[in-house]
Amino acid sequence: MDQVECIVIGGGVIGLAVARALALDGREVVVLEAAPAIGTETSSRNSEVIHAGLYYPTASLKARLCVPGRRALYAYCEERGIPHRRCGKLVVAASSAETERLDAIMQRGLANGVEDLRLLTKSEAQAMEPALDCVAALHSPSTGILDSHAFMLNLLGDAEAAGAALALRSPVLGGAIEPGGIIIRVGGDDPIDLGCRLLVNCAGLHATSLMAAIEGFPDTAVPALRFAKGNYFVLAGSSPFSRLVYPVPEPGGLGVHLTLDLGGAARFGPDVEWIGAIDYDVDPQRATGFYEAIRRYWPALRDDSLHPGYAGIRPKASRPESQDDFIIEGAGTHGVAGIINLFGIESPGLTAALAIGDLVATMARDEAT
Numbered sequence: 001m002d003q004v005e006c007i008v009i010g011g012g013v014i015g016l017a018v019a020r021a022l023a024l025d026g027r028e029v030v031v032l033e034a035a036p037a038i039g040t041e042t043s044s045r046n047s048e049v050i051h052a053g054l055y056y057p058t059a060s061l062k063a064r065l066c067v068p069g070r071r072a073l074y075a076y077c078e079e080r081g082i083p084h085r086r087c088g089k090l091v092v093a094a095s096s097a098e099t100e101r102l103d104a105i106m107q108r109g110l111a112n113g114v115e116d117l118r119l120l121t122k123s124e125a126q127a128m129e130p131a132l133d134c135v136a137a138l139h140s141p142s143t144g145i146l147d148s149h150a151f152m153l154n155l156l157g158d159a160e161a162a163g164a165a166l167a168l169r170s171p172v173l174g175g176a177i178e179p180g181g182i183i184i185r186v187g188g189d190d191p192i193d194l195g196c197r198l199l200v201n202c203a204g205l206h207a208t209s210l211m212a213a214i215e216g217f218p219d220t221a222v223p224a225l226r227f228a229k230g231n232y233f234v235l236a237g238s239s240p241f242s243r244l245v246y247p248v249p250e251p252g253g254l255g256v257h258l259t260l261d262l263g264g265a266a267r268f269g270p271d272v273e274w275i276g277a278i279d280y281d282v283d284p285q286r287a288t289g290f291y292e293a294i295r296r297y298w299p300a301l302r303d304d305s306l307h308p309g310y311a312g313i314r315p316k317a318s319r320p321e322s323q324d325d326f327i328i329e330g331a332g333t334h335g336v337a338g339i340i341n342l343f344g345i346e347s348p349g350l351t352a353a354l355a356i357g358d359l360v361a362t363m364a365r366d367e368a369t
Contacts, residue, residue: 003195004030006364007184009172009210010202011035012043013148013353014345016155018200021357022364023162030194031164032186034171039152042204043350045280045312047232047259047270050074050084050144051348054091054109054117055249061326062348065359067113069352070142076354077146080154083262084146089244090125092134094296101248102138109140116141131240133299143244147262148350155353172203177216182338198364201341205278205315211341221334223327223343226316230270231282232309233290239266245297254347256293267309268294275313282308317344328356330363337367 008019011033023029035041050070056062077084093099106117118139120128125137156166167186175184182199186192203210208225211217239260247255256271268290287306294301317327327343334341340363342356349356 006198007196008200011038015202017353017357020159021361023164029164032170051351052140052142053112058111063112065352065355066348069355072354086144088141089143091138091246174213223317228314229273232269233306234309235266314346
């Protein structure tokens with residue numbers, strides 16, 4: 001049986017960031033990805049937004065990783081020439097009842113270390129975005145957008161330059177915890193049993209089912225997971241906005257917001273659709289709810305101007321003590337040496353990816369001592 005020091009399961013942005021950090025730490029790393037290409041699920045089905053760090057409870061992992069991750073991500077994009085734009089965003093209150101929630105979002109953002117927030121009056125917001133209708137707004141200049149695939153290619157390049165290897169079309173079928181380490185059964189064209197001393201589970205939507213297939217790992221250490229499908233619709237024609245526009249958040253997500261790609265085209269979403277199985281089809285009938293939500297801040301949106309775009313799925317992992325937060329756990333939590341699990345890595349996972357990689361590398365060093 002072949003042996004390797006570290007196996008990272010999942011070739012999305014988080015798995016690649018973790019592999020990069022481990023390889024730069026001098027570890028032997030193999031990344032196992034079931035798909036024929038990197039980043040084909042959650043990493044490529046999102047808004048490609050660089051989040052400032054406004055919304056998350058200050059003690060949460062999301063808050064603690066988003067702000068340093070965002071700073072590191074902007075620096076990394078600048079250094080590598082990765083296409084990105086610090087376009088900023090407006091969080092808008094569509095009614096006077098929502099203005100207090102804007103102030104609460106600002107206070108939370110300030111507590112999280114977001115240093116450049118400013119509350120705007122209606123006239124100030126409309127001076128920035130004339131097509132916008134709102135009662136007030138919160139301006140976040142540090143929010144931006146990036147080319148997520150270019151980011152992933154750079155992470156992979158760094159990891160491979162440091163000695164890591166990527167194995168595509170290599171689904172993990174199961175495994176077992178043995179006295180000398182972890183054995184992973186890998187399928188695909190060339191099935192193999194692969195042993196490792198450190199297993200990092202970055203399998204995203206499949207992270208919980210993966211651990212259920214590892215013999216000897218306690219069921220009680222695997223959190224509940226729900227799938228929140230987010231549908232996106234694209235705007236026909238040009239957008240009148242130069243910044244991202246978000247409503248105040250809603251349960252399960254940040255509301256139907258307007259984001260831009262690097263070419264200036266607008267897309268709207270995601271909404272929240274709780275599903276029981278992975279399904280990426282966008283129902284055109286959902287556009288009715290999108291028109292209603294968008295017209296609260298853009299009344300001039302024309303009929304028949306939205307078309308189905310794509311859908312992504314957010315893995316919502318939860319425990320009583322960690323509702324709607326990242327769950328990143330090693331042996332100190334679950335009791336099994338050599339396994340680090342990442343559950344519920346959704347937004348702002350893309351923004352926090354470099355910080356998550358650094359955290360896992362630190363945990364791996366601690367596991368080895």
